[in-house]
Amino acid sequence: MSTLTLxxxxxxxxxxxxxxxxxxxxxxxxxxxxxxDLLRAGRTLHQHWPAGEASRAAHHRNGDLVRAVSDxxxxxxxxxxxxxxxTAGMVALRDRADDLIERVGRSGPLSxxxxxxxxxxxxxxxxxxxxxxxxxxxxxxxxNLPDPDRGFVVLGAPPLTRASVAAQxxxxxxxxxxxxxxxxxxxxxxxxxDFPDIVGRLDGVPTVDRDRxxxxxxxxxxxxxxxxxxxxxxxxxxxxxxxxxxxxxxxxDAGHELSRVASSLAGLAQVRAELDxxxxxxxxxxxxxxGDGVAVIAAGNPDTARHTAIWVPGVSTDxxxxxxxxxxxxxxxxxxxxxxxxxxDVAAVMWLGYDTPGLDPTMATMAKAEAGAxxxxxxxxxxxxxxxxxxxxxxxxxxxxxxxxxxxxxxxGDGLDVEDLVALGSPGLTVSxxxxxxxxxxxxxxxAADDDAIAWPLGLAVFGPNPLSPSFKANAFTVDTAGHSxxxxxxxxxxxxxxxxxxxxxxxxxxxxxxxxxx
Numbered sequence: 001m002s003t004l005t006l007x008x009x010x011x012x013x014x015x016x017x018x019x020x021x022x023x024x025x026x027x028x029x030x031x032x033x034x035x036x037d038l039l040r041a042g043r044t045l046h047q048h049w050p051a052g053e054a055s056r057a058a059h060h061r062n063g064d065l066v067r068a069v070s071d072x073x074x075x076x077x078x079x080x081x082x083x084x085x086x087t088a089g090m091v092a093l094r095d096r097a098d099d100l101i102e103r104v105g106r107s108g109p110l111s112x113x114x115x116x117x118x119x120x121x122x123x124x125x126x127x128x129x130x131x132x133x134x135x136x137x138x139x140x141x142x143x144n145l146p147d148p149d150r151g152f153v154v155l156g157a158p159p160l161t162r163a164s165v166a167a168q169x170x171x172x173x174x175x176x177x178x179x180x181x182x183x184x185x186x187x188x189x190x191x192x193x194d195f196p197d198i199v200g201r202l203d204g205v206p207t208v209d210r211d212r213x214x215x216x217x218x219x220x221x222x223x224x225x226x227x228x229x230x231x232x233x234x235x236x237x238x239x240x241x242x243x244x245x246x247x248x249x250x251x252x253d254a255g256h257e258l259s260r261v262a263s264s265l266a267g268l269a270q271v272r273a274e275l276d277x278x279x280x281x282x283x284x285x286x287x288x289x290x291g292d293g294v295a296v297i298a299a300g301n302p303d304t305a306r307h308t309a310i311w312v313p314g315v316s317t318d319x320x321x322x323x324x325x326x327x328x329x330x331x332x333x334x335x336x337x338x339x340x341x342x343x344x345d346v347a348a349v350m351w352l353g354y355d356t357p358g359l360d361p362t363m364a365t366m367a368k369a370e371a372g373a374x375x376x377x378x379x380x381x382x383x384x385x386x387x388x389x390x391x392x393x394x395x396x397x398x399x400x401x402x403x404x405x406x407x408x409x410x411x412x413g414d415g416l417d418v419e420d421l422v423a424l425g426s427p428g429l430t431v432s433x434x435x436x437x438x439x440x441x442x443x444x445x446x447x448a449a450d451d452d453a454i455a456w457p458l459g460l461a462v463f464g465p466n467p468l469s470p471s472f473k474a475n476a477f478t479v480d481t482a483g484h485s486x487x488x489x490x491x492x493x494x495x496x497x498x499x500x501x502x503x504x505x506x507x508x509x510x511x512x513x514x515x516x517x518x519x
Contacts, residue, residue: 001131001135002130002131002132002134002135002138003131004127004130004131004134005127006097006123006126006127008130009090009093009094009097009126009127009130010094010097010098010101012090012091012094012130014087014090017083017086017087018087020083021080021083021084021087024076024079024080024083025080027076028073028076028077028080031069031072031073031076032073034069035066035069035073038062038065038066038069041062068151071151071186071189072146072151074188074189075144075145075146076144077208078140078144078181079140079141079144079145081140081388082136082137082140083137083141084388084389085133085136085137085388085389086133086134086137088389088391089129089130089133090130090133093126093129093130093133096126097123097126100123100126101123140181159187159190160183160187160190160191160194162194162195162198165191165195165198165199166195166198168198168202168204169198169201169202171204172204172378172381173203173204173378173381173382173385174204174381174385175204176202176203176204176205176382176385177204177205177382177386179204180202180204180205180206180209188209192212192213192216193216196212196213196214196216196220197213197217197220198213199213200213200216200217200284200285200286200287201286201288202382203378203379203381203382203385204382204385204386205382205386206386207283207285207298207301207302207303207386208283208301208303210283210284210285210286211283211284211285214284214285214286214287215275215284217287218268218271218272218275218284218287221268221287221289222265222268225261225264225265225268225289226265228257228261229258229261229262229265232254232257232258232261233258235254236251236254236255236258239251239254263319263320264289264290264319266319266320267289267293267295267318267319267320267322268289268319270319270320270322270323271284271287271295271297271319271322273323274297274322274323275297277326280299280300280330280333280344281299281300281301282297282298282299283297283298283300283301283302284296284297285297285298285379286351286353286379289319291355292317292318292319292355292356293318293319293352294352294353294354295319295322295350295352296349296350296351296352296353296379297322297326297329297349297350298347298348298349298350299326299329299330299333299348299349299350300333300337300344300346300347300348301347302347302349302383302386302387303383303387303388304347304388304389305344305345305346305392306340306342306345306346306389306391306392306393307336307345307346307347307392307393307394307395307502307503307504308346308347308348308349308383308392308393308394308395309329309332309333309336309346309347309348309349309394309395309396309397309498309502310348310349310351310376310379310380310383310394310395310396310397310418311325311328311329311348311349311350311351311397311399311402312351312372312376312397312398312399312402312403312405312406313325313350313351313352313356313400314356314398314399314401314402314404314425315356315357315358315359315363315400315401316356316358316359317352317356317402318352319352321352322350322352325350325352326350327488328350328487328488329348329349329350329488330348331488331489331490331495332397332488332495332498332499332502333346333347333348334490335490335495335496335498335499336348336498336499336500336502336503338499339499339500339503339505340503345503346502346503348502351376351379353372353375353376353379354368354371354372354375354376355368355371355372356368356401356402357401363401364462366404366408366430366463368401369401369404369405369408369430369463372402372405372408372409373405373406373408373409373412374409376396376406376409376416377409377412377413377416377417380394380396380416380417381417383417384417393419393420393503393504394417394418394419394420395418395419395420395421395422395501395502396409396410396416396418396420396421396422397422397424397498397502398421398422398423398424399424399425399485399487400424400425400426400427400454400484401427403423403424403425403426403427403429403467404426404427404428404429404430404463406421406423407421407423407429407430407431407437407463408430410437410438410439411430411436411437411438414438415437415438415439416438416439418439419439419440419443419504420439420443420444420445420501420502421437421439421443421444421445422445422446422447422498422501423444423445423446423447423474424446424447424448424487424494424498425448425449425452425454425455425484425487426446426448426454426463426467427454427455427462427463428462428463428464428465428466428467429444429463429464429467430463430464431464432465432472433465433471433472433473434467434472434473434474435473440517441517442506442514442515442516442517443517444467444473444474445474445476445477445501445509445514446467446468446472446474446475446476446477447476447477447478447479447487447494447498448468448479449479449481449482449483449484449486449487449494450479450482451482451483452483452484453484454484455468455484468512470513473514474514475509475511475513475514475515476512476513476514477494477497477501477509477510477512478493478494478510478511478512479493479494479497480492480493480494481494493510497510504519505519506518506519507519
């Protein structure tokens, strides 16, 4: 049990801890690099020494080394993250305690001792928070240090089954996060290797692990679709040539399926191209080629970034739009990151995590917004669970129908776990005024181009009053772009205003009307 005192908290110096954190970070990077080198060496070994008893022994030994290094990476990463969380949390608690004591010293006619006694409950809470951080960090470090004899490999842990992993799909993100952290390194490795199609969908699993799972699943899905494409082409050729049982209906069905398969493959190719794009690291947090497709791609790691924007697209968005949408997300992340003191302090997520309506009657109904809202709520809750710092700032940026889905999440249940909601080109936010959304006053923002028909009453404002109306009481910010989809043009005031909101520089946002919160 932690014995930290108020004096310990007030005297906390993060510098030594940051040195230790950096050492663990270097170790994690080296393990990651070594695992990659061993995997590449194994492939080369197979090419140059494919057969024979000695070859099999060499392959076996290389596999043991890969597993040993892989087993070491996850616990090292957990220790690193625990120390980072502890240090950031202690600094935040120390600063709050310092501020409280300073304010107490300046207030009231009571003696300093009397005023401090009045503040005791608040200081006690700070000490309790520090002790909780200390105990949690100590437990993570203790549970993840290597055994002196066996290293990081924990013997005796039962292997996971597909059913036990799939059961987590029905758990809340907080429970998923707890389940994942309780797995041994060997079990986590097994889950990532054997069930990547499930792990990649689990809100509450760290971003790095979901990325690894979804990349593996991307390769599997691509191969399966390519095989199906080849089979369909052969079958169509046979039908056209009169081989087998000739059926016009079967030929038409095969042609339609071939078109769907080709569309899915083209969408997956766009996802793969975005993941391979140089520059800011990409993380694949969600993937499903079925129907219009699901793709959740982050530019920057939301688990380590201080500020994260979740961009929610609207009508008729599918996998084929991935490249263009990632340009918007990249522009937003770049503009916001330039406003922070620390590089790479911002992540931006393209959240195509729901089935968007097409240009059909569903675009004027709430059905897909409500389904999307539930999924968005889970996703954001998962980000809150996996974030490495106590102070994280999340912003939902909804475009067009995406703003309807985001607002639905923000007014439903316990709300959407974001600090700010930004609506661009919105046809309405499903409420009569901003205060009906479960956000702090001043944290609902709206913008629209003068010629955006979707955002104005003569357009498709069917989901409540125009959020740009002064009576709605949102902060309406300046937009200098044209049309319905240019709000993320590099260098525009529209983009810069969104970036200011994403990093919490509210006073710098150029407003048409409204009252921004304190920065």
